[in-house]
Amino acid sequence: MQYKKFKSSAKLSMLGMGAMRLPVVGGDQGNIDYEKAKAIIDRAYQGGVNYFDTAYIYHNGKSEEFLGKALAEYPRESYYVADKFNLQAEPDYKKQFPEQLSRLNMEYIDF
DSSP: OOEEETTTTTTEEEEEEEEEEEEBSTTTTTBBHHHHHHHHHHHHHHHHOOEEEOHHHHHGGGHHHHHHHTTTTTGGGGOEEOOOOOTTOOHHHHHHHHHHHHHHHHOOOOO
């Protein structure tokens, strides 16, 4: 895996893993197939990917929760998470941000 230094400290994999189009059950975007999607995350991580991307609205709001669970077995300092604010879903970022942290079950979001 190739990495690139970001600003002064982050060493990001040049390939990132997005959690927008994960396998689902029965065509229901809100019902992520946990086992299949987890296998994808694990393969990416084991291959050196350390940059994971999600958003408040991906998979009908379930992507953040999935990604948090999928990455929980790995040391938090070994990967970076990017998340996105969505004005249409929740115009108050002060309300949305704590909800994102809760869904991810993380203390911070890197990007």
